[in-house]
Amino acid sequence: MKALILVGGFGTRLRPLTITTPKPLVEFGNKPMIVHQIEALVKAGVKDIVLAVSYRPEIMVKAMEKYEKELGIKIHFSVETEPLGTAGPLALAASVLEKDNTPFFVLNSDVICEFPFENLLAFHQAHGGEGTIMVTKVDDPSKYGVVVNRDGGKSSSIERFVEKPTEFISNKINAGIYIFNPAILKRIEARPMSIEKEVFPPMAADGQIHSMELPGFWMDVGQPKDFLTGTGLWLSSVAKKTPAVLASGPQIVGHVLMDPTAKIGENCKIGPNVVLGPGVVVGDGVRMSRSVVLANAVVKDHAWVQSTIVGWSSSVGRWSRLEGVCVLGDDVHISDEIYMNGARVLPHKSVSANVAEPQIIM
Amino acid sequence: MTVLKGVILVGGPSVGTQFRPLSMGVPKPLFPVAGSPMIYHHVNALAKIPGMKEILLVGFFEKEVFDRFLADVQSEFSTVSIRYLREYQSLGTGGGLYHFRDEILRGNPDKFFVLNADIACSFPLESILAFDSQKKAAATIFGFKVDRKLVTKFGNVVLNPETAEVLHFVEKPETVLSDTISCGIYLFNKDIFGVMAEAISSLRAKLLKMDAASDSRPSLLTSNQAERIRLEHDVLSLLAANKQLYCYVGSPVKDFWMQLKTGSSTIPANRLYLQHFKVNAPRRLSHVPTPVAVSPLTPTTPSTSSGIVQPVFIHPSANVHPSARIGPNVSVGPRAVIGRGVRVKDAIILDNVEINHDSCVLNAIVGWDSRVGSWSRIEGAPGESLQLNATYKGMKVPSACILGNNVSVADEVAIRNCIVLPHKELKTSFHNEVLM
Numbered sequence: 001m002k003a004l005i006l007v008g009g010f011g012t013r014l015r016p017l018t019i020t021t022p023k024p025l026v027e028f029g030n031k032p033m034i035v036h037q038i039e040a041l042v043k044a045g046v047k048d049i050v051l052a053v054s055y056r057p058e059i060m061v062k063a064m065e066k067y068e069k070e071l072g073i074k075i076h077f078s079v080e081t082e083p084l085g086t087a088g089p090l091a092l093a094a095s096v097l098e099k100d101n102t103p104f105f106v107l108n109s110d111v112i113c114e115f116p117f118e119n120l121l122a123f124h125q126a127h128g129g130e131g132t133i134m135v136t137k138v139d140d141p142s143k144y145g146v147v148v149n150r151d152g153g154k155s156s157s158i159e160r161f162v163e164k165p166t167e168f169i170s171n172k173i174n175a176g177i178y179i180f181n182p183a184i185l186k187r188i189e190a191r192p193m194s195i196e197k198e199v200f201p202p203m204a205a206d207g208q209i210h211s212m213e214l215p216g217f218w219m220d221v222g223q224p225k226d227f228l229t230g231t232g233l234w235l236s237s238v239a240k241k242t243p244a245v246l247a248s249g250p251q252i253v254g255h256v257l258m259d260p261t262a263k264i265g266e267n268c269k270i271g272p273n274v275v276l277g278p279g280v281v282v283g284d285g286v287r288m289s290r291s292v293v294l295a296n297a298v299v300k301d302h303a304w305v306q307s308t309i310v311g312w313s314s315s316v317g318r319w320s321r322l323e324g325v326c327v328l329g330d331d332v333h334i335s336d337e338i339y340m341n342g343a344r345v346l347p348h349k350s351v352s353a354n355v356a357e358p359q360i361i362m
Numbered sequence: 363m364t365v366l367k368g369v370i371l372v373g374g375p376s377v378g379t380q381f382r383p384l385s386m387g388v389p390k391p392l393f394p395v396a397g398s399p400m401i402y403h404h405v406n407a408l409a410k411i412p413g414m415k416e417i418l419l420v421g422f423f424e425k426e427v428f429d430r431f432l433a434d435v436q437s438e439f440s441t442v443s444i445r446y447l448r449e450y451q452s453l454g455t456g457g458g459l460y461h462f463r464d465e466i467l468r469g470n471p472d473k474f475f476v477l478n479a480d481i482a483c484s485f486p487l488e489s490i491l492a493f494d495s496q497k498k499a500a501a502t503i504f505g506f507k508v509d510r511k512l513v514t515k516f517g518n519v520v521l522n523p524e525t526a527e528v529l530h531f532v533e534k535p536e537t538v539l540s541d542t543i544s545c546g547i548y549l550f551n552k553d554i555f556g557v558m559a560e561a562i563s564s565l566r567a568k569l570l571k572m573d574a575a576s577d578s579r580p581s582l583l584t585s586n587q588a589e590r591i592r593l594e595h596d597v598l599s600l601l602a603a604n605k606q607l608y609c610y611v612g613s614p615v616k617d618f619w620m621q622l623k624t625g626s627s628t629i630p631a632n633r634l635y636l637q638h639f640k641v642n643a644p645r646r647l648s649h650v651p652t653p654v655a656v657s658p659l660t661p662t663t664p665s666t667s668s669g670i671v672q673p674v675f676i677h678p679s680a681n682v683h684p685s686a687r688i689g690p691n692v693s694v695g696p697r698a699v700i701g702r703g704v705r706v707k708d709a710i711i712l713d714n715v716e717i718n719h720d721s722c723v724l725n726a727i728v729g730w731d732s733r734v735g736s737w738s739r740i741e742g743a744p745g746e747s748l749q750l751n752a753t754y755k756g757m758k759v760p761s762a763c764i765l766g767n768n769v770s771v772a773d774e775v776a777i778r779n780c781i782v783l784p785h786k787e788l789k790t791s792f793h794n795e796v797l798m
Contacts, residue, residue, distance in 0.1 A: 267702065267719070269737075284685075285703035285720040287737040287774060302703045302720045304737045304774065319705040319722040321739050321776060337705065337724060339741060339778065356778070356793065 001043045001121075002048040002097055003105035004078075005034065006086060009054045013223040016329030016346045017294075017311060022060045024051070024109050027294060028221060029234050030259055030277055035067060037107060040115030041073050046105065050076045050096050052089030090180075091188045098182045106195075108176035110222035112230045113214055114237060115177070123212045124179045127156060130208035131180040133200070135172040136218040141165060144173040145196060147211050156210040161201060175214050212306035224327045224344075228290055228307055232273035247271075253289070262293075265301065283318070297328075300336070311347070324358060364491070367416045367474040368408035369467060370401055371455055371632050374422030383766035383783045384625045387730050389427050391419075391479040394712065395628055395637035397646070397675035397693050399431055402642045403635065404477045407485035409439035415469055416443040420458045421479075422451065456591035460558045467552055476593070478546030482631035484617040484638055485547070486610075493526075493610040494549050500606040501554060503528070503598065504547035507611065510538050516621075517544035519596045519609050528607040533595045542611060544594060544620050554597070557606070561596045625781070626742070626762040629725060635692035636673035648676035671707075680711075683719075701736070708744065718773070726763040731786065735773035740765065743779055 011023025018026065024034035035258060047303040051064070056079050064075045078093040088170060090097065090106065098102045103124060105117060113136075124132040135147050148170050150157045162169055163266035174196065187199050203209040217237055235255035239246055247258040247270075254272020258264075262276040265284035273290045278283065280293045283301035291308045299305060308326040316328075317336035326340050329347035334340065338351060342358025345351060349361055372391045381390045383477045392399040398406075401419070408417050419428060428446045436444050447462050459466065459476065466474055473494070475487060486504075494502040505519050515537070520530040532539065591597060601607040612619060618634045620627065639646040648670065671689035676682060677696040686704040694700065695712045701719040710727045717723060718736035725742035734740060742763035763777060766784035771777055776791040783798055 287720065302705065302722070304720070304739070306774075319720075319739075321722070323776075337707070337722060339739065339776065 001041075001044065001046045001102060001104065002050070002099060003046045003107070004050040004052055004090060004093055004097060005037055005109050007034070007051050007053045007109045008090060009083070010064050013221070013315060014227065016327060016344055017224075017309065017340070020064065020312075020330040020347050022057045023222075025060060025063055027277060027292075028112060028227070029231065029238070029257055029275055032063065033221070034074045034109055036112065036186060037072065037109065038067060038073075038075075040117055042073055044105075044117035044121060046073070046117075047101050048074050048076065048096055048099065050078050050089075050093040052080065052093065053323045054080045054083055066265055083192060084190070085192045085194045087188050087193035087199050088191055090185060090195070091190035091193075094185050096178075098185060101182055103179050103181050106178040108220075110149050111176045111218065112221050112234055113175065113177070113218040114216040114227075116215060119215075120177070120179050120212060124210075125155075128212045129157070129210050130183050130206075131178060131200075131203060131209045133158070134175040134177040134214045135211045136175040136214045138173050139171070141168070141171045141173060146170040147174060156212065157207055157210045158200075158204045160204055161196070164170060172211065172213070175218050176220070177214070191206055224309055225307075225325050227309065228273075228292065228325065231275055231292055235273055235275070241263065247276075259295075277312075364472045364495070365415055365470065366411060366413045366571065367418065368404075368414060368614075369459060369466060369474060370404050370408075370417065370419045370479055371458065372401060372419050372421035372428075372450055372479045374449075375424075376452070380624045381622075382545045382625065383781065384628070384727065384764065386784055387767040389423055390622075391421075392427075392431055393628065394693065394695060394710070395482060395622070395631050396639065396640075397677065397695075399655065400482075400622060401479050402431075402435065403462040403463070403482070404479065404485070405435045405439065405444065407469065407487050408475060408477070409435075409442045409444075411487055411491065414442050415471060416445070418462070418465065419444075420449065420462055421444045422453075422611065424447040424448075434752060452590070454590040455593040456558055456561065456597045458654050459593070460555060460591065463555045463558075467555075471552075473549055473551050476548040476550060481546050482622055482634055483547065483618065483619045484612070486612060486617055487547075487549075490547070490549050490610045494608070497526075497608045499527075499608050500551055500557060500604075501601055502549045502608045502610055503543045504619075505542040505609040505611045506545050506617070507541050507614060508543055508759045510541050512537045513541060513543055515691040517598070518542070519544050521609055521611070526610070527605065528602045528609050529596075531598045531602040532606065533592075533593070533599075542609065544598065544609075545612070545773040546621075550594070553606075554601075557600055557604070558597055560590065561591050561600055564600075565591060565596060625727065625764045628710060628760045629691075629708055629742070632693055633708060636675060636691055639675075640673040646675065647673050666766075679788045694710075695730075706732045712767075725761070727765065729735065729765045729769060731767055732765050732769040732771070734765075734771045735775065738771050739778070740771065741776070741778045 002348040007024055011018035015022055025032045054323050056077050068075050145161055145163045146165055148159050149155050150159045217233040219233055220228045221230035239255050246254040251268045252271050256271040256274045258276045259278040261278045262280040264282045266282055268286045268290050274288050275292045277295040279296040281298045287303040288305045291305050293310040294312045296313045297310045300318040302319045303316045304321045306323045311328045312327045312330045314332040316334045320334050320338045322340045324342035326343045330344045331348045332345045333350040335352040339354040343355040345361040391401045402474050425448055449458050453461050486667050505743045517533045518535045518539045520540045522529055622631050674689035674692045676694040680694045680698040682700040683702045685702050686700045688706045691708045692706050693710045698711050698715045700717050703720045704717050705722040708725045709723050712730045714731045715728045717734045718735055721738045723740045725744050726740045741761050743761050763780055765782045768785045769782050770787045772789045778793045781796045
């Protein structure tokens with residue numbers, strides 16, 4: 001089987017992390033984001049994966065070679081010379097996707113969920129249409145494009161799509177995970193094209209597209225706030241499936257994932273919803289919640305860290321207080337006793353004054 | 363030897379509103395700075411001058427207010443009589459002195475110092491005395507050079523640079539005349555009361571004239587009002603005009619001076635006193651944290667973060683965890699409890715305050731009996747000593763964060779740049795607010 005992951009561009013929404021690391025390689029739950037998707041695809045029998053990228057960073061090619069070997073798969077880079085939207089990349093990668101004339105998966109790289117690809121394949125093959133969209137229910141559908149099914153919502157066949165509905169007609173939104181028969185490629189050209197706006201509506205009119213509800217959580221983690229929320233949802237899901245991988249002990253509160261090489265000092269209170277990466281050092285008397293600390297970062301004694309992403313090899317000073325979705329890029333150093341609220345700090349900066357209001361530190 | 367007296371003008375309960383909420387718990391002159399009541403520093407400086415016979419506090423607080431303080435200082439400085447003279451109404455800074463002239467002159471002192479209560483100073487009183495004895499004038503005032511932007515908030519002194527004679531004295535001028543200001547420290551001989559009598563009669567004449575001009579004003583008031591003379595405004599300008607006033611200008615290196623007007627100003631005052639002690643009276647600082655019983659079950663790892671960063675004053679009855687890091691410029695009051703891994707810097711922690719583990723207190727005053735939870739942050743802006751009018755989004759912001767007495771701050775909360783009135787319970791974070 002085959003799959004295409006829409007990676008896209010520079011991941012500007014996740015800056016300053018993506019200034020030094022391509023977005024798919026930013027660790028989510030101590031594993032590059034894209035590896036969550038690749039592993040789930042491999043588990044469903046996928047052997048060929050196309051990464052649709054608009055640039056081809058060497059660091060990513062190297063990283064993917066490692067996973068090709070480990071997982072025994074082939075990873076193709078399909079590089080767009082101009083942005084082709086969400087559909088164009090499929091045409092560009094048609095030679096791979098058409099192989100064997102079997103269905104292929106397509107997914108957005110920013111999405112995190114339990115990736116039930118096997119169920120999706122079975123569901124898809126059962127209805128026989130050209131494509132299946134995974135949908136997820138949201139509280140406020142007015143911000144999204146919603147999916148309306150036939151027979152007053154009883155059928156899995158999609159009747160139409162409504163962009164940002166002002167009146168409630170459905171709370172099911174496109175989750176950005178699809179499976180298609182190669183036949184769909186006839187509908188797509190190698191030009192900038194939107195799969196949601198230009199490909200799906202005619203398929204719906206033809207009765208060729210169905211929806212399947214995604215069980216469990218779903219989150220687009222393309223920006224820092226959602227990255228943190230998504231981390232919490234993902235940790236809850238891990239706690240249900242494989243609770244043993246989570247940290248436990250008197251200093252741990254709620255769901256905390258800790259790399260075996262991460263260290264915590266004394267008198268700390270870590271959690272809930274914290275991820276500590278490899279080589280991370282947390283000092284004494286540290287309080288941390290709803291935060292992600294990336295590899296080799298240091299959080300010094302008595303710091304208070306909430307809703308913050310601490311970038312690789314960064315340090316947070318003693319008695320500092322970070323809150324309100326602070327994101328520290330690679331190699332950022334925060335002095336002792338500093339208060340930061342919603343600060344985004346670009347790589348290789350040292351901060352020695354308070355940042356009381358959300359601000360970008362260049 | 364010159365026979366001396368000292369007078370401290372302490373004011374009364376209706377003044378010092380800018381000092382709220384700290385003056386809501388204790389009269390402003392007794393607010394502790396660098397571990398002692400504000401006016402203890404005055405008494406200490408006066409009592410140490412050879413020839414000092416008596417120190418008089420003059421003001422219109424209830425008598426009982428100073429009982430305990432007087433008993434304490436009297437036992438410490440047993441050779442000097444220390445008393446409180448109560449005005450039954452506010453007589454103004456000059457009027458109070460004039461009213462008690464017989465008390466001041468009893469025992470026939472050669473000279474007497476008059477100190478305003480609301481200042482923090484190195485009090486170079488012996489230098490002022492030596493300077494004054496060369497000049498043979500009615501009065502010497504202590505002057506200090508300040509930033510020209512601040513001059514208009516104070517009494518402005520124009521000096522003859524050769525003789526140090528005061529050529530001109532004007533209170534809060536509209537335009538800057540010089541960078542020297544009068545600091546609320548005066549040395550007078552008994553001739554001053556003659557000058558005051560002159561000031562009172564000229565003020566009375568002025569009031570009578572105004573009275574005649576407007577019939578609506580009851581003339582009864584005028585005799586009382588004339589006695590409400592202000593030392594700087596009415597008396598010093600007259601002395602300057604009569605060539606009877608000299609000014610001793612403090613050394614910018616050895617001396618310090620600032621006014622204690624707002625609650626925030628106690629932070630720089632505390633710092634100035636403590637820094638002064640570090641050089642001049644190191645025994646007044648605390649060198650070791652109070653040892654506490656540490657349970658053998660929870661050994662504290664020796665951490666580089668722990669300890670005292672001088673200058674710091676910690677009351678002997680306070681209990682500071684060895685892993686806490688205190689200072690510089692911190693005063694900790696009696697019975698205060700500072701927990702494990704707490705950080706305190708540029709702050710005044712008052713009596714019986716409890717600060718729980720891993721909290722951080724910066725540029726702040728924590729009022730009596732207040733409680734700060736664990737992992738909380740109490741933080742003011744590091745405002746400079748005299749810049750007390752900072753604004754944020756159009757709101758006047760104190761440079762220090764001030765918690766009144768018996769304020770309770772929950773765990774993991776940040777209180778930044780706030781003034782919190784007494785008995786408040788804060789369960790969430792607040793920034794840049796006055797909390798009623």
